[in-house]
Amino acid sequence: MSVKNTILKAYFSQRMRAIDRFRRHPVQTQERMLRQLVERGRRTEFGWRYDLKNVHGVEQFQAQVETFDYETFKPYIERMRAGGRNITAPGRVRLFARSSGTTSDRSKYIPVTRESILWNHTLGMRDVAAVFASNNPRTRVFDGKTLTLGGSCSEQEGNLVGDLSALLIREMTFWSGWFRAPRTQTAIIPDFWQKADAICRECAGERITSFAGVPSWNLALMRRVLEYTGKQNLLEVWPDLCLFAHGGVEFTPYRRSFEELIPSEKMQYMETYNASEGFFALADDPQRDDMLLMLDYGTFFEFRDGESIVPLEGVVCGRPYALLITSNNGLWRYEIGDRVEFTSVNPYRIRFAGRTKQYINVFGEELIVDNADRALAEACAHTGAVVGEYTVAPCYMSLHERGAHEWIVEFDREPDDRERFAAELDRALRASNSDYDAKRNTTLERQRLTVVERGRFLDWMRARGKNKVPRLVNDRRVADDLLENRQPVPSGAKTN
Incomplete structure (x- = not known):
């Protein structure tokens, strides 16, 4: 065993014991996180305003500190971006993750502290490795490198601003290069296709054993790798490939495409929940389709169901909650805009x-x-289709027509019959949502299927500086923008 693997094995064993401790003592772990965060925030302007020095428990914290979303927390962020010190986190914050969010602004700017890089995001990525090694004791994944597809970042008025992935690559310690490819300079090239070509030149000859990132962009990169190498699948390029740690979007629509690119039963796909606001969860059991909530990453969690907000011990399984966090990146009772559903409380x-x-x-x-997502997976399973990207928008009612949903779909592989695909999608949607089913008998027609050529979604994201496509939109802004100057794809056209 190499020195590197010996060191990793010792670290992973220690870390798995820590994970087991917070599994057994979740409420105590979260209370400890809150005490540390309150202590850290007492000497900030936020701490003075909300009298954090006199907060001594969860109930008191909830009574004294109001809740925020991006719009209401934005004044604090703007002051931090302008160079203010000790605003909501100690000292000067110089890193900001730019994220396209569901706000009135084109972009959100999330503060990223040095502490959150070390004890949240980096720890989360290490735990992906620790959990994978624990589940696969004979793995050779650490004999090679992880290909990490970063975004881009730039200096702006004394701050480093950009995609979280680029910030993490820039700020990680030097030894991360022992485990990661490509080089930092390559990983943060702003133009995606220039970056993809550089990665092909640099990494095609490397021993890549895993890769990580957002599925949509990685899928585009891997297709470019095959074009560059002339190979039929990725195992001909990197025969030891065994893990894709993915996050950012639901993986179900992409799974079939990756399984065709990497035709191996040994290949494993591990979901992570690593948002701009923090690293929150990871899949710890390959036999399950959920994720373990990571409770010792410097984040205190709360969950909103309507007007009711509860800490961890107040949640119940099967109910969707809006997620609120207080964290070591200077966010306080901040609703990040995501919903989660608990599948287990023990x-x-x-x-x-x-x-x-x-x-x-x-x-x-x-x-x-x-x-x-679930209805789409069923429709694909019944018709042999593979969907690369999709978004859904309403088609409004008129005097003579009922309303409908328009599904704009980019196929990696066409279904055996588009009409059958649409019928299966409709059946699965009705089975999964009783409100939708009821409206389908009255105000809603069956969904309308619009097929676009491969690459349209990727071009749309690149042009607008986004790294994901909104799946459901309650108006037609995204749909009409996406379909502008579209060339119809005839039924039966080869899309793979």
Whole structure:
């Protein structure tokens, strides 16, 4: 065993014991996180305003500190971006993750402290490795490198601003290069296709054993790798490939495409919940489709169901909650815009249930992302289709027509029959959502299927500086923008 593997094995063993401790003592762990965060925040302007020096428990914290979303917390962030010190976190914050969010602004700017890099995001990525090694004791994944597809960042008025992935790559310690490819200079090239070509030149000959990142962009990169190498699948390029740690969007629509790119039963896919606001959860059991909530990363969690907000011990399984965090990146009782659903409370495991503002409810149908993803997976399974990207928008009622949903879909592989695909999608949607089913008998027609050429979604994201596509939008802004100057794709056209 190499020195590197010996060191890693010792660290992973220690870390798995710590994970087991918070599994067994979740409430105590969260109370400890809150005490540390309150102590850290007492000497900030936020701490003085909300009298944190006199907060000594969860109930008192909830009584004294109001809740925030991006719009209400934005004045604090703007002062930090302007160079203010000790605003909501100690000292000067110089790193800001730019994220396209469901706000009135084109971009959100999330503060990222040095402490959150070390004890949240980096620890989360190490735990991905620790958990994978624990589940696969004979793995050779650490004999090679992890290909990490970063975004881009730039200096702006004394701050470093950009995609979280680029900030992490820039700020990680030097030894991360022992485990990661490509080089930092390559990983943060702003133009995606220039970056992809540089990665091909640099990494095609490397021993890549895993890769990590957002599925949509990685799928585009891996296709470019095959074009560059002339190979039929990724195992011909990197025969030891065995892990994709993915996050950012629901993986279900992409799974079939990756399984075709990497035709191996040994390949494993591990979901992570690593948002701009923090690293929150990871899949600890390959036999399950949920994630372990990571309770010792410097984050105190709360969960909103309507007007009721509860700490961890107040949640129940099967109910979707809006997620609020107080964290070591200077966010306080901040609603991040995501919904989660608990699948277990011993230990606490969650499933991502979509964005709080990503839904369609034009006709009272209350369609959420979880319904859409699951219905799409069923339609694909029944028709042999592979969907690369999709988004859904309403088609409004008129004097003579009922309303409908328009599904704009980019196929990696066409279904055996588009009409059958649409029928299966409709059946699965009705089975998954009783409100949708009820409206389908009255105000809603069956969904309308619009197929776009491969690459349209990626071009749309690149042009607008986004790294994900809104799945459900309650108006037609995204749909009409996406379909502008579209060339119709005839049924039966080869899309793979």
